[in-house]
Amino acid sequence: MEIFNQIAESLQKGDHEKVAILTRKALDDKIAVQQILDDGLIAGMNVVGEDFKHHRIFLPSVLLAARAMYAGMDLLKPLMIKEDVRTIGKVVIGTIKGDLHDIGKNLVGIMLKGAGFEVIDLGNDVPPEKFVQTAKDDNADAIGLSALLTTTMTGMKDVIDLMKSEDIYGKVKVIIGGAPVSREFAEQIGADFYAFDGMNAVETLKAYVKDR
Amino acid sequence: MRPTIEFLDERTLERILSEAIDILCKIGVEIHNKPVLEMLADHGADIRLDNYRATFTEDIINKALTLAPSSFKLYDSLGNEAVDLSEENVNFTPGSAAINVLDYESDKIRKPTTADYIRYAKLMTRLDHIASQSTAFIPADVEAKISDSYRLFLSLLYCRKPVVTGAFTIEAFEIMKNLQLAVRGSEKELKAKPLTIFSCCPTSPVKWSDVTSQNVVDCARYGIPVEYIAMPLAGFMSPVTLIGTLVQHTAETLSGLAISQLTNPGTSVLYGGSPAIFDVRYETTPMGAIETQMLDCAYNEIGKYLDLPTQAYIGLSDAKLLDAQAGLETGIGATLAALSGINNISGPGMLDFESCISLEKLVLDNQICGMTKRLIKGMEPKEDFPMIERMEELLHEQHLLISDHTMKYLNEEHFMPSQTIDRANRARYEEEGGLTLKQRAHKEAEEYLAEYEKPGLSEDVVKELIRLMEEEAKKYGMDKLPDREE
Known part of the structure; x- marks a missing residue:
């Protein structure tokens, strides 16, 4: 039309x-x-x-x-x-606890929203409990974790461990990004996806929701 | 403000000039061409036909300097203005007359063919930071006696950009002029809108052969611009010191200027050259040596002091492959040349003492040219003062990526290189194939070649170019020109 x-x-x-x-x-x-x-x-x-x-x-x-x-x-x-219309997906994003860097995370948020995702941005210095609770309350499809420091990137594993104990691991996917992390690190801590930049995060999550 | 670089203070520069004039007026020039010697005699030079020597007067040199224009322009084959050789304008053109091509697949050199030349000319249509083409290498699949005109023929057939070229013999000038007349339509039109520059090279020390001096004269007669390419070799064919070599370069170049201007007052010329140091370890003439590049920039200052447009062979490398040495020598040279404000910078694409062209290097060098052109645009405030309002916008919006200020100035403030220059993060770089520089440049070249568009010459002009070239080839026993892919 x-x-x-x-x-x-x-x-x-x-x-x-x-x-x-x-x-x-x-x-x-x-x-x-x-x-x-x-x-x-x-x-x-x-x-x-x-x-x-x-x-x-x-x-x-x-x-x-x-x-x-x-x-x-x-x-x-x-x-x-x-009309019971769904967005293509709902993503909770934030920078990991102890990390105040949010430039990369903000860019990912803008691009995800731009691609049609519903984005709940928790800001920076976010504790694991807040990621997990929000994902549960809002029925999110994925959690996006960002870190810029080698000292805070380990906090990503804390979020995943909490997701496991709260029984949402696997149901809600985890995508990670930020300068110090890598595909290998994602695999190591059990994150579902790694994105190397904002557009890659959009593409990765779009591919996931499409195949779901 | 625009950044600049200088190597000579005024006192040294003036002394170099006066020493050069002294050489021309006391020792003179060796010119193996009787009519040229006689023409100089008519203007007051003291000539000796037995040893081909002309001793100049200061008057001859001053006259030549007064007559030579301070700028000129080149026009593409459709008549559009393409290169402005005035003031501190910087333009790039590929290096010239290589005898080998670096094969992409094997990384070995081989003799270039017509197919290689056509690929080159097609590629040149898309390399936006290189304003003109040059007859960059010599196809080996035609009779050597037409190899100069044949390059020009292919260049005109496949690319619209003006051509920096040159004749290898006296006879070749005729066909090379006629090819240009076929494009322009008349001598008058060719004079009004120059299409080529001819390189004319004196021999060190202070000598002109029959061929090169005649080329200078012939170009002057038809108003075809000339660039003088004096090539003193510091430590071998000129003093080991850079200043001493500059004196000799100046004398050699001024002698060419006199021949041009006394033949046809006001004819367009470039104060050019290709001096080098002589590497006493390898017996070579390194074009990528820092001292070679310093010589180029310094004689450019002399040319500018004389109010002449300038040229230099700089931004080349002596590396054998597209490696780090190739990048560093080209990058340093192109940067110095641009900071110096050399008007026509001959260099892109060349390796191995200018004996070898690499199309992948040409693609990379196009990016270097783009970067240096950005460099000399310098920096100046663009709605930056006062800054408070923009700072408030940043704090409010969290970023300035879509600020009106960003959208207005992004393209002029930031040079966007092609994908040959790697700026991806490592993960993306790996995802996109982890290509080497050579592979990325090759990919870019292939993309341009796939999108190639003809220059838009009329069918009649194309037919006439082909007729002229075929006729010339027949003169030298070639009944047929090599096949050309369309």
Whole structure:
């Protein structure tokens, strides 16, 4: 349908005002929320992701597109619960206890939201209990853990150990990232995924929710 | 402000000049070309035909300096302005006349073919930081006597950019001029919009052969710009000291300038060269040596002092492979050259004392050129003062990635290199194949070649270029030119 292309294209251009207008129009035309979300907003964001991966656009353009995505999402959100529409996934993110660095984590949050995920950002210096409790309360699909220090990265294992004892390990996936961690470290502590940058985190979680 | 670098103070520079003029007026120049000697005699030079010597007067040199233009432009084959050789403008062009190509697969050298040249010319259409093409290497699958014109022919056929070239014989000038006339349509148009620069090389010490002096004269007659490529070798064919070598380089270059300007007053020239130190351990002429590069930058200062546009063979490497030495010598040279404000920098793509071209190195060097051009743009405030408002925006938004200020200035403040330059984090680098520099450059080259578009010459011009070249080949016993892929 033409309106979906228009939404997707406006989103790719980062035109948040136009995305809002078009989303409003689609709702007025009684188009299903799920369809606006999937065929308009998320479809547009998928193109943005590919363009970024292939260096055709840079990070600011991705973030502008993400902002446009929120503009559409803000209008859809109130109706999503009513129509029982699910976002593509729900992720709890935060920087590990003892670590105040949140630049990387923030970027991942913006990009996940931009890709259509619902993101609960717990901030920095987050204790394991808070990650686990929030994931349980909000029925999250995944927990995203970030660390910038070799001294705090070990705290990631504490979160996983707590998830095991609370019996959500395996049901809620764990994705980790940050300068000192690696794929090997992820395997070692039992994290499900490792992401080497923001877009990689988005791709990894998108692939997971798609195959679920 | 724009960053710059200088090697000569004014007093030293003026002394170098006066010493060079002294050499030209007391010892003179050896020119193996009777008409050129006679032409110089008409202007007051003292000539001896028995030992081909012309002793200049200061008047000749001053006249040449007064007549030579301080700038000129080059135009591509469609007539669009492409290279501005004025003031401190910096332009890059590949090095020239290599006799080998570094084979990507084997890392061994081999003789270049027509197919290699076509790949090169096609690639040049996409290397945005290299403003002109050069006849960078010599295809070995044609008769040697047409190998100079044949390079120009292929360059014109496959790439729109202007060409830095040169003739190997007196006879070749005719066809190389006619190929240009076929593109421009008339002598008048060619003079108005120069398409090529011819390299003309004196021999050290202070000598011009019949061929090179005649090339200077022929180019002057047709208004084809010339770059003088004096090549004193410090410690061998010129004094071991850099200043002494500069004196000799100046004398050799000024002698060329006199031949050009007295033949055709006002003809466009570049104050160029390719001096080097002589490596007394290996008996070689290292183009990547730091002293070689210092000589280039210093004679550029002399050229600028004389209000002439400049050229240098700098930003090359003597490494045999695309290795760290290749990168460091090229990077240092290109950086110094750009800081010096050399107008036409000949170097990209070259290895092994300029005897070998690597297309992968050319792709890498294009990035080096882009970086150095960014370097000389320097830094200046762009809505940076006062800073308080932006700081408040940062604290409020948590980042400035999509700030209006970022969107406005990102592209001019940050140079974005191609994927040949590795800036991925290690995990991403590994996920993308863990490619070596050579592999990444090759990949970039292959992408450009796959997207190649013809230069857009009219069919008539293409036909005429082919007719001219085939006719020339026949003169030298070649009934057929090598096949060309389209």
